[in-house]
Every structure is written in C-alpha cells, then in structure tokens.
Amino acid sequence: MDTTLRDGEQTSGVSFSPTEKLTIAQLLLTEVKVDRIEIASARVSEGEFEAVKAITKWAKANGFLNQVEVLTFVDGDVSIQWMQQAGAKVMNLLTKGSLNHLTHQLKKKPEQHFAEIADVVKLARKKGIEVNVYLEDWSNGMRHSKEYVFQYLDFIQKQPIKRVMLPDTLGILTPSESFEYISAIVQRYPDTHFDFHAHNDYDLGTANVLEGVKAGAHGIHLTINGMGERAGNAPLASAIAVLNDFMPEVKTSVVEASLYRVSKLVETFSGFRIPVNKPVVGENVFTQTAGIHADGDKKNKLYFSDLMPERFGRTRRYALGKTSGKANIENNLAQLGIQLSEPDLKKVTQRIIELGDKKEVVTQADLPYIISDVIDSKNIEEKVRIENYVLTHSKNLRPSVTIEISINGELYEEHAQGDGQYDAFVNALKKVYKRMKKDLPVLTDYAVRIPPGGKSDALCETIITWSFNGKEFKTRGLDSDQTVSAIKATQKMLNLI
Incomplete structure (x- = not known):
C-alpha cells in the first residue's frame, strides 16, 4: 500500500492540491501498479474532502474503488458519514496499539476502547464499508506492553476486520525487533492478514521492511521518496528494489520502470526535494x-x-x-x-x-x-554567437526581445514577445532558425541556482536540459543576471547542435 497521499502529506510544509492528489493516485494505480493507496485522513478539511471525492469518482469509474483507503477515527458515526459523502469504501481505523497511548492519551481501559471499536466496525460494515485497523504505537506496545497488544489482537479475531496494520509509529524498531515481533504475531494468528508500516527515524525503514516481510508480514506500507512525518516513511523505490533482489520468492505488482518518473512528479508537486544520493531515485546514484x-x-x-x-x-x-x-x-x-x-x-x-x-x-x-x-581544436569552434540583445519588461505589456545573432559569420536580427524575457528570447531565436529551416532542441527542464546566502548581486547559474534527436543533454550559463545566464546556456546549446 502506498500512503504518500495520507502519511506522506504529513511531511512538514507539504500540501497537495485536489488535482495533484488525483494525478498521483492515478499514476500509482495504473502505472506503478501498487495494490492499494491510502489517500487522506477523514474530517481534515474541505479541500481534503474534495480531493477524496475526485479520486473515488475516478476510481469507481475505472474499477479501482476497493483499492482506495482513508484513515478514520473511533468517533461513533462521524468518520463513517464523512466516508459515505466522499464516496470511499475502505476505512483504516486508527486505534491504540500500546497501553501507554491508551492510558495517557485516551485515558481509557482496554475493554472500553475495544467496545467503542466494535461499535464503529459494526456500523461501518452495516453501511457497506470495509474495515482495516491501525494499532497506533504498536512497536512501543510490543516493547513495553506486549500483554495489551495480544489482548487487543485476541479481541480483533472476533471482529469483521480485513487487515490488521502494525505501525512503527515513531520509527524506533531495529531490524531484529521487526523480525521478532512480527514473527510472534503471525505465528500466533496465522489466519489474520497483517500489514507492516515502517518509519525511518533511525534510517532503518527499508531494512525493517525486509525483515518484516521475512517474518511473514502480508503487506507493507511505503511512500514515494520516503515522504512522511519527521524522518519520513520507508521509501517505495528502495523497498521494492530490496525485495526484488534479496527476496525474489516474494512477488509484487510494482513496475520498477515507473518508479523514477512518479518520484520526479511528486518532487515537483510537493516541493520536497529528493537528495541527490537517495538510493534508486537520487540524481547521482547511477x-x-x-x-x-x-x-x-x-x-x-x-x-x-x-x-x-x-x-x-x-x-x-x-x-x-x-x-x-x-x-x-x-x-x-x-x-x-x-x-x-x-x-x-x-x-x-x-x-x-x-x-x-x-x-x-x-x-x-x-x-x-x-x-x-x-x-585549440579546429573541429569544435564557436560558430554561433549572440552578438547583441535588448530585453524589455514593462508593467501591463508583454516582455519583448530584439536579438542579433551571428551564425557561421552571417548576422541575423529578430524581434519577438513572450510570457517572460527568456521566453521572448527563445521565440526570437525560433524565428531565426525557421528562416534557416533548422530545428531547435526542446527545453525539458530549467533550473536556477545561486550560492547559499547569496545577495542580490550574487552570480546566478542556470542549467537547462534539452532534448534533441532522441538524446538529452544539459548546458549551463553563469551571470549575475538570471536571463543573461540562461542566454549563455542557450548559446552553448546552439554550438553543440
């Protein structure tokens, strides 16, 4: 189960729009081909409600509705009504998996908590909603109140629950503990489906997933780029690569070739940058x-x-x-x-x-x-030079550019407008190359960097990625003016082609 749209969105400073959520959900189910997605928490906001409605509407029309899940709460019929209005059919009920949480946060006895859970489950099933349960703080529960965890799981056996989900809520487990605790539970309850939900606070998320699966966990929860609260969750790409290479007997439906593309899309939507050395999806790892x-x-x-x-x-x-x-x-x-x-x-x-x-x-x-x-190679010489340019940017008028360009010693001059100064420059350039009946590469990415702590007069580096004849390449320009640095990067491209 991918939980980028629910747990991953709890990454500090990240909030997806309804349209972005729908796009990511569609990619996860149709291209990456994860089995299930957890897309939201009930009752959070009006925007969240609209996002869930859009996803469930699409999922229903395309046969994915039972693979779309929502986090809900032990709150009588409040979350259930929210689910019905949003069109969702699978709820992941958040319950207490440690005596510490139950005693100090809810201030309740186990029997009272279990009775309230049973009421919610009964009502949900009556309304046609499938129920999974989270045992929040389960990992601490196994460390410090194992008797309570088994008391809870004994109770669950009598409930119409599809999956029991075991979260390492604070990311405290070691790989050996993950194996030990999950083994004990799977052996004791062989007919129950258990999911493992790993966090990455000690950078052990992927290792814990591997050990959890070895121990017999039936499902794992992952996020794109390891997004999630604090240090994040176990990352989807890393966990899938590890399982495919070290546990080939375990088969998943995930399409490896789609992982990088969806990773970059989520990076764009979230603004949550992927470290260049992040396994599988980082820019430098290959x-x-x-x-x-x-x-x-x-x-x-x-x-x-x-x-x-x-x-x-x-x-x-x-x-x-x-x-x-x-x-x-x-x-x-x-x-x-x-x-x-x-x-x-x-x-x-x-x-x-x-x-x-x-x-x-x-x-x-x-x-x-x-x-x-x-x-001093004679084979590679500067045949194209941007000799002169005039850039204008005025309020309530479209930016415009006049350029003079030398190509193989011949001068060309063109004028064009655009959505910005650089766009206007490119439009003028296109006019020149159209006159010459030549194609220009397609700009596929445009990145601007200044040194950390840079001031208003800092040097600006513009790195542009181009696609030409089926190949991708990058050029960069350096100048104190952003548009000029982009023009310098473009001149390099013109000489390369």
Whole structure:
C-alpha cells in the first residue's frame, strides 16, 4: 500500500492540491501498479474532502474503488458519514496499539476502547464499508506492553476486520525487533492478514521492511521518496528494489520502470526535494565519479551490480571532476561522438582535474569547450554567437526581445514577445532558425541556482536540459543576471547542435 497521499502529506510544509492528489493516485494505480493507496485522513478539511471525492469518482469509474483507503477515527458515526459523502469504501481505523497511548492519551481501559471499536466496525460494515485497523504505537506496545497488544489482537479475531496494520509509529524498531515481533504475531494468528508500516527515524525503514516481510508480514506500507512525518516513511523505490533482489520468492505488482518518473512528479508537486544520493531515485546514484570505477566498467563491468539504472528507466553516467580519470572522460567523449589522441586526452584530463580542484561543476556539455580551450581544436569552434540583445519588461505589456545573432559569420536580427524575457528570447531565436529551416532542441527542464546566502548581486547559474534527436543533454550559463545566464546556456546549446 502506498500512503504518500495520507502519511506522506504529513511531511512538514507539504500540501497537495485536489488535482495533484488525483494525478498521483492515478499514476500509482495504473502505472506503478501498487495494490492499494491510502489517500487522506477523514474530517481534515474541505479541500481534503474534495480531493477524496475526485479520486473515488475516478476510481469507481475505472474499477479501482476497493483499492482506495482513508484513515478514520473511533468517533461513533462521524468518520463513517464523512466516508459515505466522499464516496470511499475502505476505512483504516486508527486505534491504540500500546497501553501507554491508551492510558495517557485516551485515558481509557482496554475493554472500553475495544467496545467503542466494535461499535464503529459494526456500523461501518452495516453501511457497506470495509474495515482495516491501525494499532497506533504498536512497536512501543510490543516493547513495553506486549500483554495489551495480544489482548487487543485476541479481541480483533472476533471482529469483521480485513487487515490488521502494525505501525512503527515513531520509527524506533531495529531490524531484529521487526523480525521478532512480527514473527510472534503471525505465528500466533496465522489466519489474520497483517500489514507492516515502517518509519525511518533511525534510517532503518527499508531494512525493517525486509525483515518484516521475512517474518511473514502480508503487506507493507511505503511512500514515494520516503515522504512522511519527521524522518519520513520507508521509501517505495528502495523497498521494492530490496525485495526484488534479496527476496525474489516474494512477488509484487510494482513496475520498477515507473518508479523514477512518479518520484520526479511528486518532487515537483510537493516541493520536497529528493537528495541527490537517495538510493534508486537520487540524481547521482547511477553516476560514477572515480576514474578507477569508470576504468573497471570499461574493462569488464567491474563496478556493476544488480542495481542497474535501466531497471528504473535511467542511464549510467560518468561524472567529471578532480577524481576523474581518462576512462571517465573517454566515456563522456564517446557519448558525444568525439575521439581524441592520447596526448590531447591527457591535456583535457588535467584541465578537468584543475577545474574540479576549484569546485567547478564540469558537465558533459562543457567538454567541447574545454577541448577547444585546451587543445585549440579546429573541429569544435564557436560558430554561433549572440552578438547583441535588448530585453524589455514593462508593467501591463508583454516582455519583448530584439536579438542579433551571428551564425557561421552571417548576422541575423529578430524581434519577438513572450510570457517572460527568456521566453521572448527563445521565440526570437525560433524565428531565426525557421528562416534557416533548422530545428531547435526542446527545453525539458530549467533550473536556477545561486550560492547559499547569496545577495542580490550574487552570480546566478542556470542549467537547462534539452532534448534533441532522441538524446538529452544539459548546458549551463553563469551571470549575475538570471536571463543573461540562461542566454549563455542557450548559446552553448546552439554550438553543440
């Protein structure tokens, strides 16, 4: 079960719009193909209610309604009425899984809590709503009040419950405890379906999932990018990769090739950035930096493992920097279709190491310029130059740009308007290339960075990703003006193509 839209949305500062929730729900069920999704908590807000209604309407029309779940509370018929109005059919009832929570938060005796749960379950089933139960703080319950947990589970056996969900609410379990506690419960109640819900406070979420499944858990709860309260939940991509590689006897329906795409979409919607070193979905995790690794890959794939990027719709990259060796640089040059003699390759390698020492970001797109600079190559020269431009931005008027561009020594001038100054610049550029009957790459991503603590006059780095003839590449520009840095990045692109 993916719970990004419920537990994941409890990530500090994250709130999905109803449209975003619907889009993510559709992708999870139709492309990633998780079995179930938990999409909201009942009674939270009007926006949450509208989001649930939109998802259940789509799910009903497409045969997914019984795979859509909502967190509810022991509150008589209040949550049940909310569920009915929202069109949801599966409720995940939040109950107390530790004596500590029951005594100090609810201030109730076990028998009283159980009676109230039974009433809610009975009413829900009467209304045609399927019921699963969460044992909140279950992990602490197993550590400190095991008798209460088993008393509760004995009670549950007599209830029309489909699944019992065991959350490590505070992320306190070790892998050995996860195995021990789940084993004990599965063996004692062999006919009950148990889900395990791992949190990541000690960075043990994925390890605990693996041990939980080994112990006999029938279901696992995960989130995209490990989103969730505090340190987050066990991440979907990592857990699926681990299960596929280390427990092949366990089959899931999840499509690995879709994980990266949905991860990036959720990153965009949430504003919750994926760390570059996050397993499976991080930007750098399939990038070799050390020259010795690239050399080993070239000779006999010595640094390959089962965790291949192609499984997740990604490709292996070789970074350029101070630890780059010749093999790293050769790999990047080969991708650009460039071959160098041994002496020239040595000079380029040395230059890249020097740039890396200065903490310069060196990309594959920079290589032709480094080659041109270092060995004065006649093959790669600056054939396109943005000679002059006028950028205007006025209140209540569309931004406009006039450019003068030199291509193979011939000057062209064009004027265009756009939604912003850079958009106007691109529109003027398109006019030039249309006159030449040439195509331009498609801009697929546009990122702007300034140094941490940067002031208003700080340098601005613009990194643009382009798609051209089925290949993707990046160019970057550096300037104190954001639009000018983008223009510089675009000039690099024009020379590359």
